[in-house]
Amino acid sequence: MRSLDLMVPTGDLDGVPGAHDLAVTVHLPDADPTATRVYVAFPGGGYGRRYFDITAKPSYSQAEYHTDRGAIFVAVDHLGVGGSSMPDPFDLTFENIAAANHQVTTTVLDGLRRGTLIAGVGGIDIADAVGMGQSMGGCLLTVQQANHQTFDAVAFLGWSGTHTTFPAPDGGRNVHPVPPRGFDLRPMAADLANSPVEVEHFRFCFHWPDEDPELLEADLASYQPFTEVVRGDAVSPWGSATVPPCALTMLGEHVVAEDAARITVPVLVAVGERDVVGDPVADRLAYTSSPEVSIVVISRMAHMHNFARTRARLWAYIDGFGR
DSSP: OEEEEEEEEOOOBTTBOSOOEEEEEEEEOSSOOSEEEEEEEEOOTTBOGGGGGOOSSTTOOHHHHHHTTTOEEEEEOOTTSTTSOOOOGGGOOHHHHHHHHHHHHHHHHHHHHHTOSSTTOOOOEEEEEEEEEETHHHHHHHHHHHHHOOOSEEEEESOOSSOBOEEOTTSSEEOOOOOOTTOOOGGGHHHHHHOOOOHHHHHHHHOOTTSOHHHHHHHHHHOOTTSOOOOSSSSSTTBOSOOOGGGGGGGSTTTTHHHHTTOOSOEEEEEESSSSBSOHHHHGGGOTTOSOEEEEEETTOOSSGGGSTTHHHHHHHHHHHHO
16 A cells, blocks of 8 residues: 555635645555545544554554555545644534535545646546545534535444434443534633543443553543643554534534435445444434435444454445445
């Protein structure tokens, strides 16, 4: 696999003054493709694009899995996440983050088709472009696809089109009251920065007990969203030190229901055995305009799928969905 990091301009965005760029990594098969499928992946809250290319241990790179099978894999940091531009975080909304993702995706796909994106790589006949979003990335991908029709198919990984809730050890669901979508969160800035982080809550929800302990503990040690704890360094390169504050509102019931109902391409809903989707089968009803909705639940997998020992089963399912 060959990988290239790029900074791609977003163009003008409503509500976000100035010029901005998104950090993008393009992963290519070792052999130059002339015709192929492209996967474009967006990470969850507290994670960056390198979540899809974990290299601390062998066989944890989803990007490598797909490029080994001839596809191109593109991973994108949202605006205000990871290596992307950092505007005023309170200017960021579902809509303008999704618009930035659409504009950058279009630039990348056009550059691949024309052979102008990467020096020495000629034009590629792209059979299909498949978008995937993990957790927060799934929420934003829902809005992106509904508003811009970027992709030929979309995969939601650990995201519910009806109500994203956290599993509880007693078998129930933890439902958190949150402000509504579009709410001005500036008055809550201090509360966000000082909110207590329940590490054991994230341990239960995010990680299956049999995961590699070195990776698991490195992830949990720095997962403290909205605080100044270092994340995304050499110890947790898959992480992002920043999360757009609007992510807080993503836990509201039916927060993107209208958007989900406007998606007109095939949909994959993929979740772990313990995840934030309370009823994966019921989630099928969120995508009423889609011609095909596939559901898969992977055993021995929690919310952060790419740390699970069963991760390759999920990747194989995504590969089949794409094909």
